[in-house]
Amino acid sequence: MSTSHRKRRARxxxxELTGRQWLNTGGRTQRLAELRGRFVLLDFWAFCCVNCLHVLDELRPLEREFAEELVTIGVHSPKFEHEADPDALxxxxxxxxxxxxxxxxxxxxTWRDYAVKAWPTLVLVDPEGYVVHEAAGxxxxxxxxxxxxxxxxxxxRRGTLHRGAEPRVPAPESDTTLRFPSKVLALDEGTLLVADSARHxxxxxxxxxxxxxxRIGTGSRGRADGDxxxxxxxEPGxxxxxxxxxxxxxxxxxxxxDTVNHLLRGVRLADGAVVTVAGTGAQWRDEPDSGxxxxxxLTSPWDVTWWEPAGGVVIAMAGNHTLGLFDPVAGNISRFAGTTVEGLRDGPAAETFLAQPSGLAAASAETDPAGSERLWFVDAETSALRWVEPRDGGFEVRTAIGKGLFDFxxxxxxxADALLQHPLGVAVLPDGTVAICDTYNGAIRRYEPATAEVSTLATGLSEPSGAVTSEGELVVAxxxxxxxxxxxxxxxTARLIEGGAQRVNRPATEIRAGEVELTVVFEPPPGQKLDERYxxxxxxxVSSSPEDMLVSxxxxxxxLSRRLVLAEGYEQGVLHVVAQAASxxxxxAVEHPACRLTRQDWGVPVRIDRGGSDRLPLVMGGLDEQ
Known part of the structure; x- marks a missing residue:
C-alpha cells in the first residue's frame, strides 16, 4: 500500500491509554499525548497466550532497529482471573x-477503546497520534x-518525527537457585532434573x-549444542x-x-552434552509439519513424554494447538493429533480441536483403570484435562474436564461440572488417579478415572506448572x-471445593441471527502484492461452537469475505475463524522475490441479539475502512 493511499483514509x-498501573516505568504514568513525535506500537497481550509470547520475541529485533523512532507499549488485557492479579503480571x-x-x-x-477482538493484536500509532495500522496474531x-x-x-520530511530513546526501569531480580522452573523429571538415580526456564x-x-x-547450559538465552x-x-520446558x-x-x-527456540534437544546424562534432535529453529507457520x-x-513445544502405544515421544505443540510425534531412532516427526484450530472437540485424533496443550503424562497398563495406557494432557486455553487412547487401529481424543475456550x-x-483455570501440568499418581497442576488456581487437583470425580489435593501454590512422582511422592514445580x-x-485426604464458575472478562461481539457478512481485512505490506502465481x-x-449454530x-x-447464516435460538457461542494470505x-525484475504467509486464528465469542450487527470485520493486517 502506498503512502498516498494512507493519506486518503479518514484519520x-x-x-488515550487507561488502566490500573504501569510496569517498567518506575511507577510513572505513560501518556500517548507525551509521546507525540514518536511512533507508538501497542501490543495487546495476555501472559496466558502462547501466541502473545511469540509476538514478544518477534518484536525484540524491531524494537532495537527503531529504538529512536518507536516506543512499544504492552497493554496487558487479561483473559483469566489470575492474570488480573498485579503481582502475577x-x-x-x-x-x-x-x-x-x-x-x-x-x-x-483500553481493549474496548481500541475495539480489539483477539490476543495478540498490534496497533501502530503515528507521531501525530493517529492509528495507521492494525494486525491480529x-x-x-x-x-x-x-x-x-x-x-x-x-x-x-514533514518535520513531525522527533527521535529519542525511551528508558526502561526494570524491577530487581531475586537471587534464587531456580528462576521460574517449568517442568521436573525424576531420574533413575533418585535425583530430579528441572527445566529452569528463566535461566535458560x-x-x-x-x-x-x-x-x-x-547445571546444564550457560544460563544465557541461546541455542548452542555442545558440552x-x-x-x-x-526457556526450556x-x-x-x-x-x-x-x-x-x-x-x-x-x-x-526447548520452547522459545522451537526445537527438541537431546541430553546425554553421563556428561550433560546437548544436541539438537528436531526442529529448524524457525517457527512453524503453515509448512508441512511431518518429515x-x-x-x-516446530512451534513452541511445551512438554514431551515417551508414550509406548505411539512408539515415540509425544510433543505438546502449544504454538499451533496440536500434538506431534517424534521418533528419535528414525529421526522423523509427524502430526499426531489436532487440526491447528483452537477449540475443544473430541473424536479421531486427526480431527480434534485442541487449545494450547501444555502438559503430558502417560499412564501405564498397571495404573490405568481402563487398562488402555491412556496419554493424559492438559489444554491450557480451554482449562481442560483430556486424554488420548488407542481405538480401532488409530487414536482418539476424549475430554475429562473442560467446557470451552471461555469457561473456567x-x-x-x-x-461434567468441575472447572479448572489454565492448567499447565499433569502427572499420573501411583494409584492411577491423575494429578493436575491447576496453575492459575494455585492448586493441585485430582481426577479419578474410575468415578469421574474431581477433588482438590492442595492449594496456596504459586503457579504450579509441572509435576512428577518421585519415590511415591508428588513433586511440583x-x-x-x-x-x-x-x-x-x-x-x-482430598478435599471438595465448591468454587464458582467464571467466564473470560472479554466483551462478546453482538451479531444478529440470520445473515451476517464476515470480512477478514488484509492488505499486503508496502512493496508487496498478493501471491497468485500458483x-x-x-x-x-470457519466453524462454530456449538457446531449447529452455523446454518451455512x-x-x-x-x-476472505463470506456470508454466514446463524441459527435462531442461540444466545451465545464461539465462531472459529482461520485466515491466511500469501504475499x-x-x-x-526480481527473480526470487521475498514471500511471506500471514495466518491468524480467531476464537470470537458472539452474543446473538436481534439488534446485533449484520457485519463482522476481523483485521488480520491493515485498517477496517467501514
Missing amino acids: VRAP AAAVERYDVEHPVLDDPELA EGHVEALRRILGELVAEHE SLVELAADGETPLR AEFASFS GLTLLPEAVAARAGYDVVVA AALRTP GHTDGPA ASAAHRLERPVPPGM GPSTRLE GAGAGTE CDDDS
Missing part, C-alpha cells in the same frame, strides 16, 4: 523478559518494518529437591526419559522441549515461587 485519533513481565513499558488493563478498558514484524520504513521517511538451562537437584548438583558448560537453551534401548540407539537419554525431524519447523473456575465434584514443593503429604493467495476456514457458511474457501515482493 482516526488513537484513544509483574512476575510474568520478569519471566518473559519484557523490556518495554506495560500498562495493566485488568478491566479491559503473529508474524507481522516484516510488514511493520516496511510500514515503519515508509512512514519514518514521510514524517521526517537445566538443573539437576539431589533427591531433596533443593541441593544443586549440576554442558557451553550449551544453551531458550518439558523433559522426558527415553527407554534404555531407544536411548542407546539415539545416543542421548533425555528429550527437552525429517531436523528439517521440519475452581469447582470440584462430578467431572511451583514456578512463581522459584522452587520445587511437595504439597501433598502422604495419606492426605493459485488463490488467500484461504478462510462453515468450511474452507479462498475468499510477495511487487517487483517483476
Whole structure:
C-alpha cells in the first residue's frame, strides 16, 4: 500500500491509554499525548497466550532497529482471573523478559477503546497520534518494518518525527537457585532434573529437591549444542526419559522441549552434552509439519513424554494447538493429533480441536483403570484435562474436564461440572488417579478415572506448572515461587471445593441471527502484492461452537469475505475463524522475490441479539475502512 493511499483514509485519533498501573516505568504514568513525535506500537497481550509470547520475541529485533523512532507499549488485557492479579503480571513481565513499558488493563478498558477482538493484536500509532495500522496474531514484524520504513521517511520530511530513546526501569531480580522452573523429571538415580526456564538451562537437584548438583547450559538465552558448560537453551520446558534401548540407539537419554527456540534437544546424562534432535529453529507457520525431524519447523513445544502405544515421544505443540510425534531412532516427526484450530472437540485424533496443550503424562497398563495406557494432557486455553487412547487401529481424543475456550473456575465434584483455570501440568499418581497442576488456581487437583470425580489435593501454590512422582511422592514445580514443593503429604485426604464458575472478562461481539457478512481485512505490506502465481493467495476456514449454530457458511474457501447464516435460538457461542494470505515482493525484475504467509486464528465469542450487527470485520493486517 502506498503512502498516498494512507493519506486518503479518514484519520482516526488513537484513544488515550487507561488502566490500573504501569510496569517498567518506575511507577510513572505513560501518556500517548507525551509521546507525540514518536511512533507508538501497542501490543495487546495476555501472559496466558502462547501466541502473545511469540509476538514478544518477534518484536525484540524491531524494537532495537527503531529504538529512536518507536516506543512499544504492552497493554496487558487479561483473559483469566489470575492474570488480573498485579503481582502475577509483574512476575510474568520478569519471566518473559519484557523490556518495554506495560500498562495493566485488568478491566479491559483500553481493549474496548481500541475495539480489539483477539490476543495478540498490534496497533501502530503515528507521531501525530493517529492509528495507521492494525494486525491480529503473529508474524507481522516484516510488514511493520516496511510500514515503519515508509512512514519514518514521510514524517521526517514533514518535520513531525522527533527521535529519542525511551528508558526502561526494570524491577530487581531475586537471587534464587531456580528462576521460574517449568517442568521436573525424576531420574533413575533418585535425583530430579528441572527445566529452569528463566535461566535458560537445566538443573539437576539431589533427591531433596533443593541441593544443586549440576547445571546444564550457560544460563544465557541461546541455542548452542555442545558440552554442558557451553550449551544453551531458550526457556526450556518439558523433559522426558527415553527407554534404555531407544536411548542407546539415539545416543542421548533425555528429550527437552526447548520452547522459545522451537526445537527438541537431546541430553546425554553421563556428561550433560546437548544436541539438537528436531526442529529448524524457525517457527512453524503453515509448512508441512511431518518429515525429517531436523528439517521440519516446530512451534513452541511445551512438554514431551515417551508414550509406548505411539512408539515415540509425544510433543505438546502449544504454538499451533496440536500434538506431534517424534521418533528419535528414525529421526522423523509427524502430526499426531489436532487440526491447528483452537477449540475443544473430541473424536479421531486427526480431527480434534485442541487449545494450547501444555502438559503430558502417560499412564501405564498397571495404573490405568481402563487398562488402555491412556496419554493424559492438559489444554491450557480451554482449562481442560483430556486424554488420548488407542481405538480401532488409530487414536482418539476424549475430554475429562473442560467446557470451552471461555469457561473456567475452581469447582470440584462430578467431572461434567468441575472447572479448572489454565492448567499447565499433569502427572499420573501411583494409584492411577491423575494429578493436575491447576496453575492459575494455585492448586493441585485430582481426577479419578474410575468415578469421574474431581477433588482438590492442595492449594496456596504459586503457579504450579509441572509435576512428577518421585519415590511415591508428588513433586511440583511451583514456578512463581522459584522452587520445587511437595504439597501433598502422604495419606492426605482430598478435599471438595465448591468454587464458582467464571467466564473470560472479554466483551462478546453482538451479531444478529440470520445473515451476517464476515470480512477478514488484509492488505499486503508496502512493496508487496498478493501471491497468485500458483493459485488463490488467500484461504478462510470457519466453524462454530456449538457446531449447529452455523446454518451455512462453515468450511474452507479462498475468499476472505463470506456470508454466514446463524441459527435462531442461540444466545451465545464461539465462531472459529482461520485466515491466511500469501504475499510477495511487487517487483517483476526480481527473480526470487521475498514471500511471506500471514495466518491468524480467531476464537470470537458472539452474543446473538436481534439488534446485533449484520457485519463482522476481523483485521488480520491493515485498517477496517467501514
